[in-house]
Amino acid sequence: MARKAVGIKDVAREAGVSVTTVSHILNDVEFARASDETRERVKSTAERLGYGANRIARSLRRQQSEMIGLLSEEIATTPHAGRIILGAQEAARKRGLTLVLINTSRDELDIQRDTDALLRQQVDGVLYATMYHREIDLPRSLRSVPTVLIDSTSQDGSVPSVVPDEEGGAYVAVNELIGHGHRRIGFVTNSDDVPATRGRLAGYRRALAEAEVEFDPRLVVAEQSETPGGYKAARSVLDRDRADRPTALFCYNDRMAMGAYRAAAELGLRIPADLSIVGFDNQELIAEGLYPALTTVALPHFEMGEWALGALAELMVGDADSAAKDSYQPAVLSCPLVRRDSVAAPRPAGGSAGD
Template sequence: MARNTVGIRDVAREAGVSVTTVSHILNDVESARASDETRERVRATAQRLGYGANRIARSLRRQQSEMIGLLSEEIATTPHAGRIILGAQQAARERGLTLVLINTTRDALDIQRDTDALLRQQVDGVLYATMYHREIALPESLRAVPTVLIDSTSEDGRVPSVVPDEEGGAYVAVDELIRHGHRRIGFITNSDDVPATRGRLAGYRKALADAGLDFDPTLVVAEPSETPGGYKAAVEVLGRPDRPTGLFCYNDRMAMGAYRAAAELGLRIPDDLSLVGFDNQELIAEGLYPALTTVALPHFEMGEWALGALTTLMEAGDDSDQETVYEVAVLPCPLVRRQSVAAPARSKESVDE
């Protein structure tokens, strides 16, 4: 007789893998570190045991409120990051769930108050989405309900989380400049010591190293990651006699400041200077002239993944292990090509098409 209470731990045990691996594979996480053979084995095991999304949804309808809380740390008022909400909402709708949104601030008291307000709605689980990638201290009250973090990680690693591939995104940004023939590439970056800052610097350095280019620390200038900071950093790095021909910008706001600095220095984009940003804030990237080539944060995909991971936690119920340390899901950041990158003026003829 078929079992009626097959859980994710049953699948993991039968397939000989971790619960996290099962969750990543069944939620189609591209960055999951699993071979094709492991993926096939997990999916076949889940099918054989009768574990699947339909069973989860039926369980939710019978036993739970069918409401998911999304605690949004200011992202609801930020156009580009708002796609996190859209991704989570679409995934919730596909599962017959309702998303309840509360927009909070970065203040600890506000976060606690708004968390309590969500829990009073008797939500079955909570998605906690932060404004930018960093490590957070999870409100203690969220330990009592299934919770997944978006764009952040917990201090103890015991909460599933999804973040963008900061290093990989920076790598593709710098590689785009290298492919166009740039050999002297500056980096204007964030002065805050957060995971995004460290990851993007690592990606910048790796792209240079893989291309056989030396890392010059004087070409890296850190300022606050807003337009004025981008302007100030760009003036410094572009004002030198041996200025770079390519510039990687920590985000699109800093890139906007760099456009101003380039104009004041008499540099034309992309004829004299090529730029690549990060974030794909479309109001900025498409509004600049020429339009900015940049790297997109996978906001929609992070929201979608997080909702899937949350339903997996909710399905596990009392069978979930509070001591589990979860592997962070890392989603790729694709390059969005526009018109701000070209070959350096002195080498246009020699750059491969």
């Protein structure tokens, strides 16, 4: 699984100096003979090519720190996604590796600064976990060290990655509603154009098509994927005559589902007697705390962390300076349904307590 990386010979050739000179300058070898101009040229060349001093030291000494860096893009502050860290940590412990965590933001400068901080710790590889499923431009510094992405893919496909099966999870969620007899199913979705939004809409449509239920675009309402957005979207799709109103809602995530609960209550709709709701994410503080408890689809956070650490361990075994794949296809992990109490069969016509 090794991929091509910039080598010390590449830096030496570009800077017009010997390999030894590059090694001495980037590793701050005492008494190394090099002018200030040469030092600056070598360092700027190494930075431009994405080659770190710690990488050179490892390749020359053939040593490993047995430490793995986990660059967490805000996920350390979210309890549900913290299972990514747990999955990676347990997989690392089994291999005798230590996980070093840095929580960063989505700001490009912060990411670059925190990536550099990890590399200064001489980590043997990096796991880069993003806040939500999307495509990213790999930080420059990570081109010189084995790297695996979690919950994202690289724009050029140059590194292994693992993502949730967004379409499959939505398909399972909507099939749960169809299995209970619902045919008019609304979709409260995200307004951001990201892979999760596209995948969940595709899963919703596929489940309807297989059940021979005609897709009605009026039942799909997009808002910001937070509780207020879920409330606003649910009010829009539910506040209509009973004959035109959906008997069930599939919500983009559990936060939007929480907003849908509020909208249903304001309209006098009981869950699940008058309206069934299924969420996505399985944020347990929300899903178990709602009344009735929310049926939802679980994101495989633990499994993604575990898979990514295993893939990184394999990547580290190879010769990082050898030829590698031109691109990697992301690993896609399934999203299982977690049944609770928010789904029931639709009420027969004329029997609703919500009118």
